[in-house]
Amino acid sequence: MLWIAVTIALQVACIVHVFRHGRNTAWVMAIAFLPAIGMIAYFIVEIMPNLSRDRRVNQVKANIADSMDPERHIRAARDAVEFSDTVANLLAYGDALVARERYDQALDQFRRAERKSPHNDRAIGMRIAEAAYEAGHVDAALAALDGLPETGSQSERDRRDLLRAKVAEQDGRSADALTLYRSIVDRVPGDEVRCRIAALLIAAGDKRGARAVLQEVEMRKKRTPPAMLKANAEMYDWAKRMLAELG
Numbered sequence: 001m002l003w004i005a006v007t008i009a010l011q012v013a014c015i016v017h018v019f020r021h022g023r024n025t026a027w028v029m030a031i032a033f034l035p036a037i038g039m040i041a042y043f044i045v046e047i048m049p050n051l052s053r054d055r056r057v058n059q060v061k062a063n064i065a066d067s068m069d070p071e072r073h074i075r076a077a078r079d080a081v082e083f084s085d086t087v088a089n090l091l092a093y094g095d096a097l098v099a100r101e102r103y104d105q106a107l108d109q110f111r112r113a114e115r116k117s118p119h120n121d122r123a124i125g126m127r128i129a130e131a132a133y134e135a136g137h138v139d140a141a142l143a144a145l146d147g148l149p150e151t152g153s154q155s156e157r158d159r160r161d162l163l164r165a166k167v168a169e170q171d172g173r174s175a176d177a178l179t180l181y182r183s184i185v186d187r188v189p190g191d192e193v194r195c196r197i198a199a200l201l202i203a204a205g206d207k208r209g210a211r212a213v214l215q216e217v218e219m220r221k222k223r224t225p226p227a228m229l230k231a232n233a234e235m236y237d238w239a240k241r242m243l244a245e246l247g
Helices: 002-020 026-033 035-051 055-068 072-083 087-099 103-116 122-134 138-146 154-170 174-184 192-203 207-221 226-231 233-246
Strands: none
Touching: 002 026, 002 035, 026 035, 072 087, 087 103, 087 122, 103 122, 122 138, 122 154, 138 154, 154 174, 154 192, 174 192, 192 207, 192 233, 207 233, 226 233
């Protein structure tokens, strides 16, 4: 009985797919009167070719491939550099290394790209600053930030100030970091800046101020896209836990 129910359900699903996607209605007869052969043929001819064009399916495939071979992007980028060490290839190699948190190696590639670039490139300089910060090279990160050319983009200035604040925080200059965080908190997307402000306030003993910031994070979380919540799950868990501890 279960097999019959499953077969009927699959037949219905295939027939619905035929009409919904405008397929040849001759498939309906094949699916109805030759269930096994008809459904297998329909899947192979009409459904399978379209799976390769489905963004969600491709993303699942990519995620599976990454989990099975997490170094594949690095190898491909390294091979590209060995074939032709252009600025673009060096940056792609560095980006692949950053994705695997190999920041010192990424820094080397970004600096190679900088030496090859004919001008002071903002994008390369920012990559160097961020990789240096992540690798724990505070002075190198600051030097890279100071060497960046001027920009008219507010979002780019905010990105630089965010990194300056994180460098100051890592360097033990909490007051400087807090000032910078507060100057950009309302413009930078997400809640990283708010959580960093809360952490600094907790460290300074300002529980009331930290509680107010964390309450705002909890309220904003209700309007945050699920993808962003998932990507920053650890940060939001920390915020919730700290808010509970502060009472």
